[in-house]
C-alpha cells in the first residue's frame with residue numbers, strides 16, 4: 243500500500259508503533275520496522291547514556307527506518323533528544339511541547355519530524371514550525387489526548403492541513419485503517435494494539451488481564467500522571483483518580499523521578515514550573531512508578547496502565563508481522579467491499 247506516509251518515511255505499510263513509555267523498547271521497535279511499519283522508540287524513562295544505548299540496540303536489530311519519540315514536557319526531554327540528534331535517528335516524533343528546534347536540527351541531517359497533536363491549534367503550530375507530518379490523536383487513545391474523538395478530529399485537521407496525517411486513537415485492525423484513509427489520513431499509529439503483541443516485553447500477566455478488559459473499562463483523569471489521559475479502570479487507577487498527591491507524596495515522588503532519569507534539582511524544579519506545579523510533577527512520578535509496576539511486575543492491583551477504548555476489540559496476542567499484514571489485508575478487503583456497495 244502506497245500513501246504519503248509510506249513515501250515520506252520510506253516504509254512498506256502505513257502503520258506506526260506509538261512511542262510508549264516502558265513498552266516501545268528496542269525489540270518491539272525493531273519488530274515493527276522489520277515487518278514494514280515504523281517503530282518508534284520511547285525515550286521518557288532514560289538517562290542520555292541509556293538513550294544512546296537503546297538507539298544503538300535498535301540499529302543492531304534492524305536496518306529499516308525507525309524513530310525516537312520525545313515527550314517534551316519531561317524535564318530530561320532536551321538532553322535525550324540531543325542524543326537522538328547526534329545519532330542521526332531518521333525520524334523524531336515529539337509530543338506535548340513546541341518542537342521547532344527539533345525540526346531544524348533533524349532537517350539539517352535529512353531526517354523527518356512527526357508532531358503528535360490532539361487539538362487543531364497545535365496542528366497549525368506544528369505545520370507552521372515545519373513538521374513533516376502530524377500524528378493526530380483522538381479521545382479514544384490510551385494516555386494523553388484531548389476532548390475530541392478521532393473521527394471528528396482527523397476529519398477537521400485533514401480539511402485544514404497539507405501535511406500527511408497519521409491517525410491515532412482507537413485503531414487496532416483493518417476496518418480502522420480503511421476508515422482512517424477515508425477520513426483523509428495517510429496511515430495509522432497504534433499503541434495499545436502493539437502493547438498486546440508477542441514481541442512486547444510487558445509482563446504476560448498484564449497482557450492476559452488487559453485482554454479481558456471491555457471497551458467501557460477505561461477512565462479519563464488528569465490526576466494519575468498530572469495530565470488528562472485515558473487509563474485502564476483498575477483499583478489503583480480509580481484510587482489515584484480520586485485525589486491529588488499530598489505535599490509529602492509530592493516531595494518523595496519528585497525525588498523518585500530525579501533518581502529514575504538522573505536530572506539535577508534545578509531541572510526538576512523547572513520541569514515542575516513548565517507543568518501546572520510541582521504536584522503535577524509528583525503525579526507524573528507516581529504515574530511512571532505505577533506504569534513500571536504494571537508493565538514489569540504484572541501487578542494491576544497497585545500498578546496503572548494507559549489503555550485505549552479499542553481494548554474491547556482486541557482478542558489475541560499476534561506477532562507484529564501477523565498484526566501488520568492482517569491489518570493491511572483487512573483494510574484492502576473493506577475498501578473493496580465498500581467500493582462494491584457504492585457501485586451497486
Ligand SMILES: Cc1cc2nc3c(=O)[nH]c(=O)nc-3n(C[C@H](O)[C@H](O)[C@H](O)COP(=O)(O)O)c2cc1C
Nearest residue numbers: 260262263337383384385411412432433434548550
Ligand atoms: C502503556 C502506554 C504508554 C504510553 N506512553 C506514552 C509516552 O510516554 N509518551 C507519549 O507521547 N504517548 C504515550 N502513550 C500514548 C501512545 O503514544 C498513543 O498516543 C496511544 O497509545 C494511541 O492510542 P491507542 O492506544 O488507541 O492506539 C502511551 C500509551 C500506552 C498504551
